[in-house]
Amino acid sequence: MSDLRREALKIAMPWLATAVLLIIWELACIAFDIPEIILPKPSKIFTVFVARFDILMAYCWDTLWTTVIGFLLAIAGGLLLGLAIGASPFVYSGLYPLLIAFNAIPKVALVPILMIWVGVGSLPAVITAFVISFFPIVVNVATGLATIEPEMRDVLRSLGATRTEILTKVGIPRAMPYLFASLKVAITLAFIGSVISETVGGNNGIGFLMLSASARNDAPTTFAGLFAIAIMGVLMYAICALVEKRMTRWAFRGEIVG
Amino acid sequence: MTFVDLKGVSLTYRLGKETTLALADATFSINKGEFIAVVGPSGCGKSTIMKLVTGLLPASSGEVRVAGEKVTGPIKGVGMAFQNPTLMPWRTTMDNILLPMEVVEPHKRRFRSNRAEYEAQAMKLLQTVGLADFARRYPWQLSGGMQQRSNLCRALIHEPELLMLDEPFGALDAFTREELWGVMQALWLEKRFTGVLVTHDLREAVYLADTVYVMSKRPGRIVLSRKIDIPRPRSLATTFEPHFVDLVHELRDRISQEHA
The missing domain is CATH 3.40.50.300 (P-loop containing nucleotide triphosphate hydrolases)
Structure with a gap:
């Protein structure tokens, strides 16, 4: 019975922790009499969230699809480049410094350039989400490939396997857990990317909604937008984690031995 | 000779x-x-x-x-076998042992269409090393000795x-x-x-x-x-x-x- 209770408590913990945080927030707002324009009470944010649910959803939807498209592109591009970098020392030494340099650029700085190139709208958001979530995928896939045991490689080479065969039979399966681990990081980064783009120069999406709300000193709506982003982030993260478990069951060995 | x-x-x-x-x-x-x-x-x-x-x-x-x-x-x-069994954790014992068949000619060409035949051959080999019941298990579900047996099977399957x-x-206990x-x-x-x-x-x-x-x-x-x-x-x-x-x-x- 106590085992069951522990299990139930484990599942309830994230909700409890969130609830406690919100209650402290609510009480602090009341106790210190904080003006709504600075920090609205969670109850107020929730009211606004419900009242403006339709509008929020519409803007969320914009952010969600731009993020997901950018993210999917990042998976495709990151996987390809990661494989190339991991498989060839020449590609590695050639491109790695460039990648690091590019990754060091604050992505906010890219948005104005993107607006010059492709105009205002969803496209800059997609591209920003792509460039920001691309890097961890490349690095992880390349690491997965580079850490193949030399003996494994020797076994295949002495069987007469070609480079392509070694890549498809060992390299890619070996890189999969690394890829899926990176997706969890990449999806949250993708949200950051698209929202940055919407905030700096967009006419759409939750970032734009927050920016216009804050211009009207409408703090509760701005916070409602933040909550919406956080919720989307957690949901997408959960989906990535689920896909990870499904695709690379062997890497979570302990859990299915029973 | x-x-x-x-x-x-x-x-x-x-x-x-x-x-x-x-x-x-x-x-x-x-x-x-x-x-x-x-x-x-x-x-x-x-x-x-x-x-x-x-x-x-x-x-x-x-x-x-x-x-x-x-x-x-x-x-x-x-055929090669090292101290480290180097089995692929994402493949079952059977699929690990069949790896050389996917790479070495002439088996490579015949592998897809004659899979059952190759599996029977691998099964026979697994039987001789006493692993027949473990063909569908993953390497990490096997003991060190069993992994090394599978490793030998993989080294020998393509004769x-x-x-x-x-x-x-080297890494096994004396018995x-x-x-x-x-x-x-x-x-x-x-x-x-x-x-x-x-x-x-x-x-x-x-x-x-x-x-x-x-x-x-x-x-x-x-x-x-x-x-x-x-x-x-x-x-x-x-x-x-x-x-x-x-x-x-x-x-x-x-x-x-x-x-x-």
Whole structure:
């Protein structure tokens, strides 16, 4: 019975922790009499969230699809480049410094350039989400490939396997857990990317909604937008984690031995 | 008939400006269907010999010939087993063992359409090593000894002419190790491949090999070649017979000189 209770408590913990945080927030707002324009009470944010649910959803939807498209592109591009970098020392030494340099650029700085190139709208958001979530995928896939045991490689080479065969039979399966681990990081980064783009120069999406709300000193709506982003982030993260478990069951060995 | 032939083979590793002579002037040959063992102090270049024979490393000087052909790159279709079982954790035991069939001709071409036939063949091999019930398990669900058996099966499934074993039983406990000597011998008696076993274990070498080569400490040279004239099949009881013990002592003495 106590085992069951522990299990139930484990599942309830994230909700409890969130609830406690919100209650402290609510009480602090009341106790210190904080003006709504600075920090609205969670109850107020929730009211606004419900009242403006339709509008929020519409803007969320914009952010969600731009993020997901950018993210999917990042998976495709990151996987390809990661494989190339991991498989060839020449590609590695050639491109790695460039990648690091590019990754060091604050992505906010890219948005104005993107607006010059492709105009205002969803496209800059997609591209920003792509460039920001691309890097961890490349690095992880390349690491997965580079850490193949030399003996494994020797076994295949002495069987007469070609480079392509070694890549498809060992390299890619070996890189999969690394890829899926990176997706969890990449999806949250993708949200950051698209929202940055919407905030700096967009006419759409939750970032734009927050920016216009804050211009009207409408703090509760701005916070409602933040909550919406956080919720989307957690949901997408959960989906990535689920896909990870499904695709690379062997890497979570302990859990299915029973 | 000579199958593997080494003439004056040396290997020098280069690391920055430093060069290390790992193997010096190795000359010996292995007959077709012969099982040889290479023993010697650690770091003497035993594993280097394996890599040279299979062409995974090019010799710095001298000549390696396998089946009459000069070795210039990795030769194809060799079976290899290392101390680390290197099974793929994402494949079941069965799929791990079938790996060579996906790579080695002519099986590669026939593999997809004749999968059932190949699985039956793999199953037979698994039965001989006592793993039939574990074909659908994943490597991490097997014990170390079972993993090493699967590793041997993978090295042998495509019936290679040449089997390279680099301390394959080194990480196992003594009982499992001795049991696997028997398994290995039975497989060899059945298939009669040419075998090269690199090991630290002198009893293992004498148990399994037709000829044992003793190497000196680095740079490795072959300092003794000893024919093992014990009739097969050998058993664990054989290992306690005076002649077996004498042979082990002879090898032990020669290696001790290297440490002196």
